Amino acid sequence: MAQKKTPAKKRTRSKKTSPRRKKQTGFISRSSLFKIAFTLLVLLGLLTLFLDAQIRSQFEGKRWALPAKVYARPLELYAGAPLSIADLKIELRGLGYQFTSKTTQPGQAAFSSSKAIIDTRGFHFSDGMEPARKLILDFDSQGLAQLRDYQGQDVPLVRLEPVLIGGIYPLNNEDRDLIQLKDAPSMLTEALIAIEDRDFYQHHGISPKGIARAMYANIKAGGFVQGGSTLTQQLIKNFYLTSDRSLVRKLLEIPMALLLELHYDKDEILEAYLNEVYLGQDGSRAIHGFGLGAHYFFAQPLQELKLHQLALLAGLVKGPSYYDPRRHPERAKTRRNLVLKVLFEQGKITQQQYQHAINAGLDVVKKGTLLKEAYPAFLDLVKRQLRRDYRDEDLNSEGLRVYTSLDPIAQSQAETSLKQTISTLQQSYGAKLKPLQGSMVVTDPQTGEVLAVIGDKNTRYKGFNRALDSLRPIGSLVKPAVYLTALEHGKTLASIVDDSSLTMKLPNGQIWKPQNFSRHSHEHVMLIDALAHSYNIATVRLGMEVGLKEVINTLNRLGIKRQLDAYPSLLLGAQGLSPLEVATMYQTIAANGFQTPVRAIRTVTDSQGKALSSYPFQLRQTIDADDVYLIQTAMQEVTHSGTAASIYSTLPNSINTAGKTGTTDDQRDSWFAGFSNNRLAVVWLGLDDNSPLPFTGSGGALRVWKSFMKSQPLESFEAPLPDDIKWLWIDAETGLLSAENCEGVRLLPFISGSEPTEISECMTKPGDTSNPVTRSLDWIKDWFQ
Amino acid sequence: MTNYVSRLFVTGLILSVLAACTTTPYQPSQPPVDDRSSPPSQQPAPETKAYPPVEEAIPGQSIPSDQVPAPQAQLPQKQSSAVIALLDRAEQARVSGDLRSAQNNLQRAQRIAPRDPKVYYSLAQTHMSLEDYDLAEQVALKGVSLSSGNQVLLKRFWQLITEIRLRAGDVSGAEVAKLRAQKY
Known part of the structure; x- marks a missing residue:
């Protein structure tokens, strides 16, 4: 190494000292001359040391901040x-x-x-x-x-x-996919060397022959057509120096190139070049290296590219912007064909290969063909979860691999459903709905994994993420929590609730008079119907009866961690929640009372694939199986006969679903949250300026939900029947025990011991002495025979 | 003069040798990250709520849930060969002590068959071996919720819960689970 080093040093010394030696015969004393020369040498030595250290640390250590x-x-x-x-x-x-x-x-x-x-x-x-x-x-x-x-x-x-759906980039926004030289197609390196630096394997960092050739070419052409920089110099320029064309930079470039060649062999330098080179710009993201370049221009791994594609990449190096094949296809083609011509002239390819390649199209794909950066809302969720556990500098520079639960198929179908429905609504309602916005969260309710997230109707927009950050009143989506609390406090699905008009005096002295959506009140309705038809007044009465604190406790057990204020308006969903929070809440119901935190990340590994952290399936039973069974039944009533009954004009009857519509005051928000066995989706539609919509939850969000669910491989929702539940015939008017052969009866589940004890009028007819429970069961037996 | 020149030369030489040989020792960059793979209880846990006390089974007749609102006989799920393969792999991994691999295979199986009680049984066993008794019990309870009507499985689950609780030091809880197991 020392031997190798000496000539470089000699050059430096002779250049700097000889002019000064001439001057010493004049008025500078010999000793001063030596002092100056010595100082200069020390400084030069230090500079060399500094440059050398820089080169070595960059080259041997972490060369790139890997997103x-x-x-x-x-x-x-x-x-x-x-x-x-x-x-x-x-x-x-x-x-x-x-x-x-x-x-x-x-x-x-x-x-x-x-x-x-x-x-x-x-x-x-x-x-x-x-x-x-x-x-x-x-x-x-x-x-x-x-x-x-x-x-x-x-x-x-x-x-x-x-x-690959995204990256987490360093501040300079450089993105790259590292490749090894052995994985680079040989034709790429051949092309690169042929067009940029044909003496690469012969020179020591700078190429006088190359410079002479460039000068000759430039003079011949009467302008700048060819540069004399070697690949090593280009690497130094990109790697260590700023892009300004200052003299200092140019002066540093040469010794650094020589030093680099001194320490490292050609293949190491070439490999670094392949990964460093700048090839284009995608918004704020800078595309570096041929590994990423292949994906960016051709949506394929580098190893799969053909000759004409490799030649295009090699040709791009000279001017990624000037030869951008998407913006200037003709220029790019001319440049590509020049590369091919040089390869042919140098005997690297046959006549046949050459002809075939120059006649090929550019084959560059449209931007966004691959799904990298296609799902900013989901990526946002992933980044937030990651930032709880990792430092920014680890995320954007250590090449970590983050494995998530995103399902590109479900995401694509969710995007189609949301966009198409919004567009249809805009067509129906005209200009005032032009700014209509929407967001959506899709999970697998059994595993708690997030499958899709949409934060804006322009799904690739990296801005405000409504799925996570838009807190809009949830309206009637809160009602399952109110009814669940009531069921936990001794009510049954057949309990008769009072939906007659109500006036309440609030603690602040205000008078509150909740209204039903239809503006009609009802005297007595069964609890299951009050939920299915989303009656507000009955809900407020029930909620006040069990107590706001209890309702908040239920919401917490369903997974809402936010601080909730105990105002009566909470019972009608005045509380703002994000679609993601709503998904958490409904997931607990869909998963039979097991609260499962929504998870977007499965595993994080280092760049070598070693697992650093995993995020296993977690769950905790927070709602009793019997109570959750009852609320699930009531929520299936919503989709079968209640406010969301239109579902079955879209989905087949064989698919059981459960859910709830939500519409807020003056129809400012249109919500639907619902699930089958394997899909849970929460949809919100509304306007950012909070103005009223011309449709309700079922007229807007439900349409998105239906369209999405229809595209999914749905499994019917089948609640497992707990031991303590029995189904009985009930008189729909009175909520009393009845029998299948009576008019106006319903079959409803009860927790053993909570079933009505009184029997309905139909049952008390003279001569009818059989036990209604037995008769109910007989009906079931008949049904199965 | 010659002396000076040679001294300068030697100094230059030494400097250049130094430059060529000095190596900034490369520190492999270790991301200072926490390993969240063990034990899972370090995870941000869901709202801590005591699970509902296990109640004595109330003898009583029950009928299938699937009649209302859309009556449909519930068919036993056929286990796919993919799930069988994953359960096998998980079992082999668990027996050989590679609990992480067992967990990975079982979570894959869970995504394919999230209502298969056997997946939860093995997952609960794995968490028990990982000494994460809290999660093991919750996973087993999830298995119970998916096993309604299957006496054999229910018995096995309650026996497993008995063992989990014993290992966790919850003697009275284990007793309740044992009684429950005996019912089937």
Whole structure:
């Protein structure tokens, strides 16, 4: 190393000392001269030391601040998976698969009407390697019917590689995908060297031949057409120096290039170049390195690119903005073809390859084809959860990998449903609805995982995230909590509640007169119907009877952590909550009383795939199974005969659902929250300036919900029947025990011991002595026979 | 003069050698992150509420829930080969002491079959082995809620809950669970 170093130093010394030596014969004494020379040498030495240290620390240490990569959930493929061919295509498009008639390499898929052949890329998960393999998938009307490998053997389960949905970038917003030289296609490096620095493997950092060649070319052309910088100099420029064209920078560039070449071999320098080079700009995000460049321009991994695509990337280096293939396709093509010509002239490619490549199109995909940065609202949720546990500098520089629960298929369908419904509503109601906004949260209620989040109708907009930050009054969405509290305090679904008009004096002296939406009051209604039809007055009476504190306690047990004020208006949903909080609350009901925190992150690993933290499935039973069963029944009544009955004009009757509509004062907010067995969705529609809407919860948000749920592989909601629950025939008018053969009866569940003891008029007819409970059960038995 | 020159030369040489050889020792950058993988109880826990006390089963006839509002006979779920494969992998991992791997496989199985009580049984066992008794019990209770009508499974779940509570030092709770198990 010392030997290598000497010549560089010699050059420095001779350059600096010789002019001064000439002068010493004049008026500077010899000793002063030596002192000055010595000082200069020391300074130069120090500068060299400094530069050298800088180069080495950058090169050997962390060369780049590596943004954390955020991944969607990997799609699980198995026989019986509720996955259609259309769903699979959404996923594969997000992964940048090429759809071909025959697959020949990883990253390709071929489809027929009920069959797909996919050549997976494989992926290193934190819990093991999923190898690249060729798979045959057969579909039927239910979904994926059979999964086989290419030898025809059944495969139980395969995870596709997860879609990259975003990154967490450092302050300079540089994004890159690191590659190793051995993974870079040889034609890329050939092209790069051919066009930028053909003596790369011969020179020592600077190339006098290259400079001479450039000068000749420039003189010949009568202007600047070619630069003489070597790849090493370009790397130094990008790597360590600012982009200003100052003399100092130029002067530093040369010794630094020499030092770099002194310490590192050509391949190391080339690998650094491949990762450092700037290739374009996506909004605030700077695209660095060919690994990311391949994804950005072609939506494919670098290894899968063809000659004409590699030549385009190599050509871009000279001027990423000037040759931007999206903005200036002609310039880009000319440049690409020049690269190809040089490759051909240097004998790197055959005539046939050359002809084929220059005739190929640019093949650059539209921006946003891949799903990176496509889901800002979900990414926002992930970042907030991450920032509780990690420092910013770790997130944006350590190359962490964050595996999340986002389901790109569900997200895509949620976006379609929200956008289309908003557009239809705008068409129906005209200009005043132009600023209509919406947000949505979708979870799997059984696991608590967040599948999709929308924070703005312009789903790629990285601004105000309504799903997390917009606190809008929830209106009647609060009612299940009120009724659940009442059920916990001894009421039954058949309890008769009073919905007649009510005037209350509030603690501050004000008079409050809650109204029903229809402005009609009802004398006596069964509790289940008061919820199904969302009667306000009955709800306020019930809530005041059990006590506001108790209702707040229930809301807390359902998962609401926010401080809630004990005002009577809470009972009608004056409290503002975000769609995410509402999802948490409804999830506890959907999951049979087990409170499950909403989770967006599954695992975080370091850049090598070692797990740093996992976020396991957590749950706690906070609502008794019997009580939750009753409220689930009442919420199914909402969707079957209540305010959300229109659901079954869209969904098949075979799919049980439960939910609640929500409309706030003067129709400022349109809400719907509801679930099947495997999907829970909360939808909010409204205007940011809080002005009234021309529709209710069922006229707006419910339409989005229905459209979304229809697109999903729904499992019917079937509440497990607790031991203590029995179903009995009840007289719908009086709430008293009745029998199946009486008129106006309903079958309702009761916790054993809470069932009505009085029997209805129908049951007291002369001669009818049988026990109504037995008769109810007889009916059920008959029904099953 | 020669002396000076040679001294200067030597100094320069030393400097350059120094420059070439001095290495800023590279400190591998270790993200100072907490490992949240163990024990899970360090997670931000949901609102701490005591689970409802286990009540004695009230003998009484009950009928299937699925008649109202949309009567439909509940079919027993067929376990898919994917879930069987994951449960097998998890069991092997658990027996060999790789509890994290067991947990990962079971959570994969849970996403595919979130209403399969067997998944919760194995997951509860795994959390018990991880000595996270609180979560183990909650997972087992979730399994109970999904096993209605299946006497054999219910008995196994309450036996498991008995063991979890004993290991957690909750003797009276274990006694209640034991009585419950004996009912099936």
